[in-house]
Amino acid sequence: MTQLLSVKNLNKRFPNFQLKNINVELDGGLVLGLIGENGAGKTTFLKCILNMMHIDSGEVLILGQNMNNAEKDVKKELGVVFEQCPFGDHIEIKDVADIIRRMHPKFNEAKFYDYIEHFGLPRKQKIKTFSKGMKMKLSIVTALACDPKLLILDEPTSGLDPVVRGEILDIFSDFVSDEEHGIIFSSHITSDIEQIADYVVYIDHGQIVFNKEKDEIRDNFAIVKMTAEQFSHFDSQLCLGYEKNQFGVEALVENKSDIQEAYPELIFERVNLDQIMRYHSKGGK
Numbered sequence: 001m002t003q004l005l006s007v008k009n010l011n012k013r014f015p016n017f018q019l020k021n022i023n024v025e026l027d028g029g030l031v032l033g034l035i036g037e038n039g040a041g042k043t044t045f046l047k048c049i050l051n052m053m054h055i056d057s058g059e060v061l062i063l064g065q066n067m068n069n070a071e072k073d074v075k076k077e078l079g080v081v082f083e084q085c086p087f088g089d090h091i092e093i094k095d096v097a098d099i100i101r102r103m104h105p106k107f108n109e110a111k112f113y114d115y116i117e118h119f120g121l122p123r124k125q126k127i128k129t130f131s132k133g134m135k136m137k138l139s140i141v142t143a144l145a146c147d148p149k150l151l152i153l154d155e156p157t158s159g160l161d162p163v164v165r166g167e168i169l170d171i172f173s174d175f176v177s178d179e180e181h182g183i184i185f186s187s188h189i190t191s192d193i194e195q196i197a198d199y200v201v202y203i204d205h206g207q208i209v210f211n212k213e214k215d216e217i218r219d220n221f222a223i224v225k226m227t228a229e230q231f232s233h234f235d236s237q238l239c240l241g242y243e244k245n246q247f248g249v250e251a252l253v254e255n256k257s258d259i260q261e262a263y264p265e266l267i268f269e270r271v272n273l274d275q276i277m278r279y280h281s282k283g284g285k
Helices: 044-050 067-075 093-101 109-118 131-142 162-176 190-196 216-218 228-232 255-260 272-284
Strands: 003-014 018-029 031-035 057-062 078-082 148-154 182-185 200-204 207-211 220-228 238-243 248-253 265-269
Touching: 003 044, 003 182, 003 238, 018 044, 018 182, 018 200, 031 162, 031 190, 044 057, 044 148, 044 182, 057 067, 078 131, 093 109, 093 131, 109 131, 131 162, 131 265, 162 182, 162 190, 182 190, 182 238, 182 255, 200 216, 200 272, 207 216, 216 255, 220 228, 220 255, 228 248, 248 265, 248 272, 255 265
Parallel strands: 031 182, 031 200, 078 148, 148 182
Antiparallel strands: 003 018, 003 057, 200 207, 220 248, 220 265, 238 248
């Protein structure tokens, strides 16, 4: 299994924000999901590993090479999709193909047009007439047609309907199935992350809250439901965040099995990524 990405102690400072001590690794055959609220640092992190922003300290290796020393060679092996469509409003599909053919040595034009056909993108319309979802499809198609080893995706399913999102996720799953390719997938649509990711990195205020296998998150985290009276006897240090309501208290906990053993009378429910972020951001409210 090939290591595609290694990020060690990455730091990037801004006047009012800092990415602090970010450590991430990704091997071939895996999808890493990146979650966090708006402004948490997800897009900044992606731009740092792409050398679009210079880091203050740390190391970024892609396919074993340092971006500072081998950026041109490394980027031949990358497919990148950001939320904003990179193509001008007044060009058509054929113009996009012409541009990418000149820019990228691994561009596969046959594969490009196969995907264009598959997603029903109109060849003879100006891109300014495309919907947000159509522009996102075009960006994804272009990235895939360059035969990258590593896909770096920022909100790639934004603006797509559920059916097309499912098709895109299936394509991404096929992409990593040979264990030579990998994906970094940043999204606010956490259900997509839950469907496709092998690992989940949660960033909050520029720091990693956790970097865990998806199955470990599912098995170890839980929402605990209890009455106000039960909560008064519950060890508050076990709560990663909680919320009071008319029925009592709901709390986010980790190490579910240990807590279930200590408090067998309480109700434990499976948690999703949205709930983890919501309760973590609330703390105790």
